[in-house]
Amino acid sequence: MKQFNNPLPKEWADLSSRPTSSYEDIEPLVASVFEDIKTEGDNAIKMYTRKFDKVNLNQIQVSEKEIAFGVTNVSTELKSAIELAKSNIEKFHRAQKTDRISVETQDGVLCWQEKRPIQKVGLYIPGGSAPLFSTILMLAIPAKIAGCSEIVMCSPPDKSGNLPDVVLYTAHLCGVTKIFKVGGIQAIAGMSFGTESIPSVHKLFGPGNQYVTVAKQWATRYNVAIDMPAGPSELLVVADESANPSYVAADLLSQAEHGIDSQVILVTTTPSIIPAVQMEIEDQLAQLPRKSIVEKAIANSKVISFPTDDLAIEFINNYGPEHYIICMKNEDLYIDNIENAGSVFVGNYTPESAGDYASGTNHTLPTNGYAKQYSGVNLDSFFKQMTFQKITAKGIQNIGNAIQRMAEAEGLEAHRNAVTLRLNDLANE
Amino acid sequence: MKQFNNPLPKEWADLSSRPTSSYEDIEPLVASVFEDIKTEGDNAIKMYTRKFDKVNLNQIQVSEKEIAFGVTNVSTELKSAIELAKSNIEKFHRAQKTDRISVETQDGVLCWQEKRPIQKVGLYIPGGSAPLFSTILMLAIPAKIAGCSEIVMCSPPDKSGNLPDVVLYTAHLCGVTKIFKVGGIQAIAGMSFGTESIPSVHKLFGPGNQYVTVAKQWATRYNVAIDMPAGPSELLVVADESANPSYVAADLLSQAEHGIDSQVILVTTTPSIIPAVQMEIEDQLAQLPRKSIVEKAIANSKVISFPTDDLAIEFINNYGPEHYIICMKNEDLYIDNIENAGSVFVGNYTPESAGDYASGTNHTLPTNGYAKQYSGVNLDSFFKQMTFQKITAKGIQNIGNAIQRMAEAEGLEAHRNAVTLRLNDLANE
Numbered sequence: 037m038k039q040f041n042n043p044l045p046k047e048w049a050d051l052s053s054r055p056t057s058s059y060e061d062i063e064p065l066v067a068s069v070f071e072d073i074k075t076e077g078d079n080a081i082k083m084y085t086r087k088f089d090k091v092n093l094n095q096i097q098v099s100e101k102e103i104a105f106g107v108t109n110v111s112t113e114l115k116s117a118i119e120l121a122k123s124n125i126e127k128f129h130r131a132q133k134t135d136r137i138s139v140e141t142q143d144g145v146l147c148w149q150e151k152r153p154i155q156k157v158g159l160y161i162p163g164g165s166a167p168l169f170s171t172i173l174m175l176a177i178p179a180k181i182a183g184c185s186e187i188v189m190c191s192p193p194d195k196s197g198n199l200p201d202v203v204l205y206t207a208h209l210c211g212v213t214k215i216f217k218v219g220g221i222q223a224i225a226g227m228s229f230g231t232e233s234i235p236s237v238h239k240l241f242g243p244g245n246q247y248v249t250v251a252k253q254w255a256t257r258y259n260v261a262i263d264m265p266a267g268p269s270e271l272l273v274v275a276d277e278s279a280n281p282s283y284v285a286a287d288l289l290s291q292a293e294h295g296i297d298s299q300v301i302l303v304t305t306t307p308s309i310i311p312a313v314q315m316e317i318e319d320q321l322a323q324l325p326r327k328s329i330v331e332k333a334i335a336n337s338k339v340i341s342f343p344t345d346d347l348a349i350e351f352i353n354n355y356g357p358e359h360y361i362i363c364m365k366n367e368d369l370y371i372d373n374i375e376n377a378g379s380v381f382v383g384n385y386t387p388e389s390a391g392d393y394a395s396g397t398n399h400t401l402p403t404n405g406y407a408k409q410y411s412g413v414n415l416d417s418f419f420k421q422m423t424f425q426k427i428t429a430k431g432i433q434n435i436g437n438a439i440q441r442m443a444e445a446e447g448l449e450a451h452r453n454a455v456t457l458r459l460n461d462l463a464n465e
Numbered sequence: 466m467k468q469f470n471n472p473l474p475k476e477w478a479d480l481s482s483r484p485t486s487s488y489e490d491i492e493p494l495v496a497s498v499f500e501d502i503k504t505e506g507d508n509a510i511k512m513y514t515r516k517f518d519k520v521n522l523n524q525i526q527v528s529e530k531e532i533a534f535g536v537t538n539v540s541t542e543l544k545s546a547i548e549l550a551k552s553n554i555e556k557f558h559r560a561q562k563t564d565r566i567s568v569e570t571q572d573g574v575l576c577w578q579e580k581r582p583i584q585k586v587g588l589y590i591p592g593g594s595a596p597l598f599s600t601i602l603m604l605a606i607p608a609k610i611a612g613c614s615e616i617v618m619c620s621p622p623d624k625s626g627n628l629p630d631v632v633l634y635t636a637h638l639c640g641v642t643k644i645f646k647v648g649g650i651q652a653i654a655g656m657s658f659g660t661e662s663i664p665s666v667h668k669l670f671g672p673g674n675q676y677v678t679v680a681k682q683w684a685t686r687y688n689v690a691i692d693m694p695a696g697p698s699e700l701l702v703v704a705d706e707s708a709n710p711s712y713v714a715a716d717l718l719s720q721a722e723h724g725i726d727s728q729v730i731l732v733t734t735t736p737s738i739i740p741a742v743q744m745e746i747e748d749q750l751a752q753l754p755r756k757s758i759v760e761k762a763i764a765n766s767k768v769i770s771f772p773t774d775d776l777a778i779e780f781i782n783n784y785g786p787e788h789y790i791i792c793m794k795n796e797d798l799y800i801d802n803i804e805n806a807g808s809v810f811v812g813n814y815t816p817e818s819a820g821d822y823a824s825g826t827n828h829t830l831p832t833n834g835y836a837k838q839y840s841g842v843n844l845d846s847f848f849k850q851m852t853f854q855k856i857t858a859k860g861i862q863n864i865g866n867a868i869q870r871m872a873e874a875e876g877l878e879a880h881r882n883a884v885t886l887r888l889n890d891l892a893n894e
Contacts (some may be wrong), residue, residue, distance in 0.1 A: 037497040044738050059686065114874055117867035122572035124864070131568045132578065139560045140564065141553035141825035150562065152804050154838050166876035202874060238838040253685075256694070257488065261838040265685070293879040323876050375581050379773045382855040388885040390856055393871045394864045396570035397852040409583050409667040409690040411850035421840035423826040426802065426811040427819055435553070435823045438546035445543055445631055447595035448721040454715040454816040 040340045045274025052355045054404045055297050062250040069221040077231035084222040091197045097233050098215040109337035118206055121173055121394035128396030129178045132415035147254035151419035153183040158227035160242035163192035163219055174398050175241045176210035176391030182418035187212050188227055188235055192219020226329035228260045264415055265391035270299035272357035276306040279363035280384050287361055287387050292333035293326050300337035303348050307341040349373045356407040359388050376407045432458050469769045477646045481784045483833050484726050491679045498650040506660035513651040520626045524661050527644040534635030538683045547635055548600055550823035557825030558607045561844035573860025580848035582612040589654035589671035592621035592648055596629035603827050605639035611847035614639050617656055617664055621648020653680035657689045692842055696833035699728035701786035704733040705800060709813050714745030716790055720761035722755050729766035732777050736770040771834035778802045785836040787819050791892050861887050
């Protein structure tokens with residue numbers, strides 16, 4: 037890890053910079069895949085699956101039989117672990133349900149706000165080196181609690197044209213309504229336009245590689261919303277002498293394991309802990325199966341020391357980490373003053389892995405500094421808020437004059453007239 | 466208005482279609498303005514203001530003196546109307562504040578969710594034929610309640626380089642922190658990158674013409690979020706014989722007044738009311754100052770009759786109107802079953818104008834069918850939701866095994882190890 041001691045504020049932007057994404061290079065490919073799937077539907081999906089996933093599929097939807105088979109193939113131990121995680125995620129997301137908010141703003145003017153589920157949602161689950169079934173829990177559970185009627189899932193097939201058993205088990209357990217063996221740009225395009233097999237959806241969720249990321253952004257041109265823009269995963273740990281160097285090292289390494297572009301930062305007000313953490317990183321790293329990835333990510337990672345809590349907190353808010361672990365004596369100071377972070381982990385027994393899998397919080401979080409303006413996925417991500425109002429005769433008499441005057445000042449006479457007509461009728465009653 | 470009786474479901478898509486936006490044509494211009502403002506800052510802002518707004522500005526920020534002058538120039542009557550509206554909008558948006566949500570998902574595993582304000586927001590207020598000060602109320606009031614620390618506003622100057630008095634008054638009243646005489650693409654680019662004068666912001670709000678709309682979409686490439694994609698304003702009225710034809714006509718006309726591309730639809734289960742509404746439209750239209758605009762919008766508008774409530778409701782949900790007025794005997798049926806709408810107005814004394822100005826609800830709403838997946842602007846639009854967790858020794862012992870098993874199944878050994886280390890230490894205590 038590269039070390040920086042009390043860097044000047046003008047150096048912070050550099051220290052906080054993330055790898056820049058090469059949007060423009062990928063867009064022409066994305067645009068042409070979208071065009072083909074818009075016009076050719078399933079045929080184009082199958083063609084691109086042959087091309088990119090090297091597998092020939094007759095049927096892109098996973099059958100009931102395949103699901104049943106997958107479900108029986110998952111070990112009882114893994115099933116129990118997933119069920120425990122599901123129970124915690126459900127508890128935390130169900131608690132996010134809110135009631136209708138109703139206010140009589142003036143006598144006779146009743147305004148209320150209600151949430152209604154987004155009817156059709158699409159979940160993208162990446163494939164690749166490992167089956168990321170935990171992301172299914174994080175997306176399908178709140179979709180189900182919100183009451184989305186169609187929960188479509190796409191994930192790339194392996195070379196023999198299948199999805200991993202545990203992916204099928206988890207999707208089935210969480211109430212996904214349709215599962216497709218489709219990955220990459222073609223999955224995002226399929227769920228955006230709809231094909232003969234894949235339903236079109238109103239909002240797309242889930243992580244992915246750079247092709248999926250650009251495809252999700254592209255989908256917003258076609259009346260589809262997305263959960264958030266994505267980037268490489270990040271962790272910032274702030275620690276002092278109350279931290280356990282071996283735990284800090286393990287947490288930094290677990291983030292570094294995601295990929296060579298993972299962003300790992302240690303901030304400290306106690307530089308004396310740095311050597312012990314560095315030593316622990318070396319020791320633990322040697323034993324990791326994904327050592328070659330982790331080594332590269334750690335080589336690009338940073339240890340930054342600050343002389344005061346204020347400076348440390350200001351830097352952290354400036355960075356806006358996706359994951360933020362606090363191992364400080366004065367932990368409340370660091371909790372109360374955090375303005376920009378995706379998910380916050382407090383204390384020595386709260387590893388990021390807990391939130392990644394099983395504590396109950398969501399792991400689909402804003403990266404790349406987007407914690408400054410985006411929430412992580414939560415129950416509200418699957419709702420729209422709608423407002424309602426009902427005004428009585430008395431009510432329109434109470435606010436009518438104000439509306440008339442404002443409409444007139446904005447030069448909108450028909451807006452004014454809609455009120456004048458009603459007020460005149462009431463005056464003549 | 467064009468009339469359609471019980472159209473077949475296969476015809477609905479056509480009846481629901483909105484004018485398609487010509488995104489691609491405008492993008493090259495938007496990209497080049499962004500590039501210039503990124504590199505040249507204020508100088509480029511001033512150059513584009515000369516080019517597009519035909520005015521030469523030395524100073525783009527509105528001064529304290531200009532604000533004070535504007536405030537004194539607004540009539541007492543208009544000030545009272547704006548203050549009444551402000552009070553109602555504040556009541557309704559303040560009621561949307563929520564408490565921290567806290568759940569102990571398992572013994573020793575405490576998870577909570579808190580909202581923190583987006584620190585820097587940018588409000589775009591269109592200029593043009595009339596001063597749209599009502600939009601300032603709708604955006605600055607919730608921003609202030611949420612606690613955003615920097616509320617930047619941009620609006621295009623008139624030919625003499627000023628903003629209307631009532632715009633300055635309203636911005637000042639609502640606590641906007643900095644006001645700029647900058648419009649169009651250059652305003653959006655300025656707030657995205659920041660210039661010598663204009664602060665960069667994290668999220669952009671507000672309506673605008675097609676240039677502003679494309680510029681807001683473009684800004685999302687540069688770590689800026691936007692409230693929602695925009696399109697021409699829309700109204701759908703559903704009415705039966707309990708409706709007052711003159712009020713229905715006035716409401717349809719008030720929507721049509723926004724522009725020739727305004728979308729106006731009347732749905733009815735009682736075709737016998739149609740002639741009376743048509744006649745009222747003709748009568749009222751003749752007296753409107755914006756007659757030429759309204760006529761064109763009304764010529765493109767539609768009256769659609771359905772034989773049953775079920776079909777009417779299904780069509781309305783399929784359309785997803787921005788504004789939705791219900792004047793039906795059985796109004797609850799139409800309230801309870803609406804799945805996709807921006808804002809809903811119930812009963813004969815609830816004109817859309819009420820929500821546009823003064824009842825308390827927000828008027829920044831999803832158009833173009835986006836009610837299927839986007840909320841209108843509300844208090845939460847100015848917050849991020851962040852999650853926190855704190856796990857005790859007992860807690861990690863309760864969920865540790867599940868995490869280890871899931872991390873192993875996903876092939877993430879470092880994630881597993883972060884838990885194993887802690888569990889081993891606790892076992893040895």
